[in-house]
Amino acid sequence: MVHLEHVTLHAGATTLVHDVSLEVAAGSWCTIIGPNGAGKTSLVAALAGLRTLTRGTVRVDGQRLDQIRERERARLVAYVPQHPEIPVGMSVQEYVSLGRVAIHGVLRAPSRRDRDAVSDVVERLELGGFRDRDGASLSGGERQRMVLARALAQSTKVVVLDEPITGLDVRHQMEMLEMLKKEVAECGLTVVATLHDLTLAGLFTDRLVLLDRGEVRRDGTAHDVIRSEELAESYGTRLRVVTVDGSDVVVPVRAREDRP
Amino acid sequence: MTSPPSARRVLLVAAAIVAALVVAVACGLVVGPTPIGAGRIAGDALSRLGLGHSTLTSLQSTIVWQLRAPRMVLGLLAGAMLAVAGATYQGVFRNPLADPYLLGVAAGAGLGATLAIVNVADVSSVPAWTPLLAFAGALVAVALTWFVGGRSLRSTPATLVLAGVAVSALFTSAQTFLQQQSSTQSIARVYIWLLGSLATASWHSVIIVVPYVVLCCAVCVAAARALDIMSVGDDEARSLGLSVRAVRLLVVGASSLGTAAVVSVVGLIGFVGIIVPHIVRLLVGTSYRRILPLSVIFGAAFLVLCDTVARTVMAPSELPLGVVTAMVGAPVFVLILSVRRMRTP
Incomplete structure (x- = not known):
């Protein structure tokens, strides 16, 4: 479904992403992990077709993203940025409706089908009670759900998310990831996300890709990547993996000499 | 928090x-040194359509239809255009302080007009080609701003605004130099032109401005949904399927062209482009699908009402229109702002 071939991305003289090739199967969830500055955000933005590549190609559903128009691209892949901008004074309903623009077109009003699709996703993500509220007045968890709702309203086969659970408490983090997981399982959605929480990444996703200094260090099942030597190496800290109820839990460990 | x-x-x-628009149109036709009743004007208008008889003398008819009407219509057009251009700029640059003169229209038009005025020996009147040179100057300035700040792929709205500041400074300095080199009478002429006025309105100037205003307002209002989408930022707007660069080029082009056309005929009327969209926004919220069409109507009404004040309070002499727009607009704006503050906890 998603094909990256030799993707290289520069900002001026700095290399952000170097020669990354990746293939994500339809209906699966692939999570990109890695330390700060590894190039995760740049990679997912490229994957959503929002960056001009120095080299390489990104294909979604067989189509090269740099060769199609914005509107066609928005019907293939939806994007949730790390820090979404929430316009003050826009209702939740209006905000989620923005996801339908690529379908009804910017000069047309939403059709009945568009409105139904928005209502459907608003209900699915339990935003029904906030419909007419100002999006900027919502709590962190509600806000993230609203942004996810906008992305799902685009009705694309692929959704790309950059740190979708940043700033949420543990309950809301779990809720958010469960909602996504449900979309993958029930609607066949293909998800590519970046996550900082390694335990949650392992818990929810089929596959992990470890990115470090713009390059793929390790790519495999969650179990495989989390227990790899490269993981601790990339993060430059000591990590321990323990098993709780059959799941891998990643715990940072302080060196003995650092302890008081 | 606005809900x-x-x-x-x-x-x-x-x-x-x-309703304000209806009142403005009535004021534009009825108010003036020669008292002519609204009913008689309406009767005359109907008689022109073949209904009933007019009770106006030919002099009164000339005053209404050759002096007041074109002035009122030009005011409607100029007010609508400046207000919608201001609202559009505020949306496209996501900057509440943006006004229609942001990208150099005013400085360019000012330089063009000054060139026209100082280069004639006869200082008793503004030369006929002043609007033409003002229009050309405005377009050159905006094109230069776009060339400097908007061409590169990586340019952001902020680059364009900064380029506008630089170009404005350049054109203003050239204009000041020219003005300083000319005679005292020319300086006065230039100054009066810069303040803006509807006093020289005629059907001829209306006909010149109409196509620009209609076309450019239509483009801006049609782009309302796109501006709403752009309120989430460039990257996200693109991810939603919007060609952000194309929209920006189109609406900045339309707003600048329309503003240039208006400014070249009526001079630099300040404050309408910033105050009207903000008043509308305070009343109906942040969606451009509401702000833009209502700014067109309210801008038109606002400028004609201000012009009515400008030409009556110190009759027979006239106050500069820009002074009235600021004097009327600022208190109205502050009033609405404070009422909203009191209502929201």
Whole structure:
């Protein structure tokens, strides 16, 4: 479904992403992990077709993203940025409706089908009670759900998310990831996300890709990547993996000499 | 925190704005040193359509239809264009302080007009080609701004605004130099032109401005949904399927062209482009699908009402229109702002 071939991305003289090739199967969830500055955000933005590549190609559903128009691209892949901008004074309903623009077109009003699709996703993500509220007045968890709702309203086969659970408490983090997981399982959605929480990444996703200094260090099942030597190496800290109820839990460990 | 307004509230505000337009049109035709009743003017208008008989003398008819009407219509056009251009700029640059003169239209038009005025020996009147040179100057300035700040792929709205500041400074300095080199009478002429006025309005100037205003307002209003989408930022707007660069080029082009056309005929009327969209926004919320069409109507009404004040309070002499727009607009704006503050906890 998603094909990256030799993707290289520069900002001026700095290399952000170097020669990354990746293939994500339809209906699966692939999570990109890695330390700060590894190039995760740049990679997912490229994957959503929002960056001009120095080299390489990104294909979604067989189509090269740099060769199609914005509107066609928005019907293939939806994007949730790390820090979404929430316009003050826009209702939740209006905000989620923005996801339908690529379908009804910017000069047309939403059709009945568009409105139904928005209502459907608003209900699915339990935003029904906030419909007419100002999006900027919502709590962190509600806000993230609203942004996810906008992305799902685009009705694309692929959704790309950059740190979708940043700033949420543990309950809301779990809720958010469960909602996504449900979309993958029930609607066949293909998800590519970046996550900082390694335990949650392992818990929810089929596959992990470890990115470090713009390059793929390790790519495999969650179990495989989390227990790899490269993981601790990339993060430059000591990590321990323990098993709780059959799941891998990643715990940072302080060196003995650092302890008081 | 502003909450999205109810449909009923939007409808009420829209009705009030349309009523203001009707009052403005009536004032534009009825108010003046020669008292002519509204009923008689209406009767005359109907008689021209073949209904009933006019009771106006030919002099009164000339005053109404050759002096007041074109001035009123030009005011409607200029007010609508400046207000919608200001609202559009505020949306496209996501900057509440943006006004239609942001990208150099004013400085360019000022330089063009000054060139026309100082280069004639006869200082008793503004030369006929002043609008043409002002229009050309405005377009050259905006094109230069776009060339400097908007061409590169990586340029952001901020680059364009900064380029506008630089180009404005350049053109203004050239204009100041020219003005300083010319005679005292020319300086006065230039100064009066810069303040803006509807006093020289004629059907001829209306006909010149109409196509620009209609086309450019239509483009801006049609782009309302796109501006709403752009309120989430460039990257996200693109991810939603919007060609952000194309929209920006189109609406900045339309706003600048329309503003240039208006400014070249009526001079630099300040404050309309910033105050009208903000008043509308305070009343109906942040969606450009409401702000833009209502700004067109309210801008038109606002400028004609201000012009009525400008030409009556110190009759027979006239106040500069820009002074009135600021004097009327600022208190209205502050009033609405404080009422909203009191209502929201």
